[in-house]
Amino acid sequence: MSDPNMAFPWDTFAAESYRVFEEGLHTASREETSLYPRFVVTRREDARPIGVTGYYRAHPVLEGYDLWYAICDPTERGKGYGTEAVAITADYLFSNTHVERLGAVCDIKNVPSYRLLESLHFRREGRLRRALFHHGGWHDAFVYGITREDWKGR
Numbered sequence: 001m002s003d004p005n006m007a008f009p010w011d012t013f014a015a016e017s018y019r020v021f022e023e024g025l026h027t028a029s030r031e032e033t034s035l036y037p038r039f040v041v042t043r044r045e046d047a048r049p050i051g052v053t054g055y056y057r058a059h060p061v062l063e064g065y066d067l068w069y070a071i072c073d074p075t076e077r078g079k080g081y082g083t084e085a086v087a088i089t090a091d092y093l094f095s096n097t098h099v100e101r102l103g104a105v106c107d108i109k110n111v112p113s114y115r116l117l118e119s120l121h122f123r124r125e126g127r128l129r130r131a132l133f134h135h136g137g138w139h140d141a142f143v144y145g146i147t148r149e150d151w152k153g154r
């Protein structure tokens with residue numbers, strides 16, 4: 001039986017249980033366009049894995065990566081892990097690739113997700129109508145982005 005506390009509330013970043021989440025870390029495709037988890041977020045006290053971040057080529061023509069992130073253990077949310085993990089992932093990409101832009105998309109009702117992005121100075125660049133399908137329905141998504149220059153000047 002799936003643990004509802006482990007189900008991610010938004011979009012396609014779904015894991016039915018902690019075990020499914022951990023297995024996913026090992027089995028996901030490493031293709032640049034896939035949601036392969038690139039970094040594991042661990043708990044400060046005991047290094048237990050509690051979340052993941054990743055990035056993917058979101059568009060066949062446009063340059064840049066979109067970031068994704070999840071603190072999969074709900075008891076560890078709201079403690080700053082997500083913000084720190086996304087900042088480290090963005091630092092990594094701006095230091096190790098030539099892209100000028102990083103982006104992220106989130107359901108318009110996913111307040112923690114877009115507050116995280118805004119606290120890191122990502123700008124809301126638009127709204128994609130009916131772009132996500134989850135929980136049996138279509139939902140709008142916000143598009144966020146930050147340039148290399150803005151990241152440096154934060």
Ligand SMILES: CC(C)(COP(=O)(O)OP(=O)(O)OC[C@H]1O[C@@H](n2cnc3c(N)ncnc32)[C@H](O)[C@@H]1OP(=O)(O)O)[C@@H](O)C(=O)NCCC(=O)NCCS
Binds near residue numbers: 009069070078083116
């Ligand atoms: C989105 C997510 C990664 C945020 O990570 P987190 O470690 O919980 O967030 P942080 O503690 O770093 O806080 C990030 C911001 O969200 C705010 N926030 C956190 N939990 C919140 C909540 N339940 N309601 C409203 N705001 C919240 C924080 O106050 C902070 O904003 P601030 O800097 O303006 O104060 C996490 O909630 C999560 O994994 N959610 C489920 C998966 C998901 O939605 N992933 C993103 C898909 S786009």
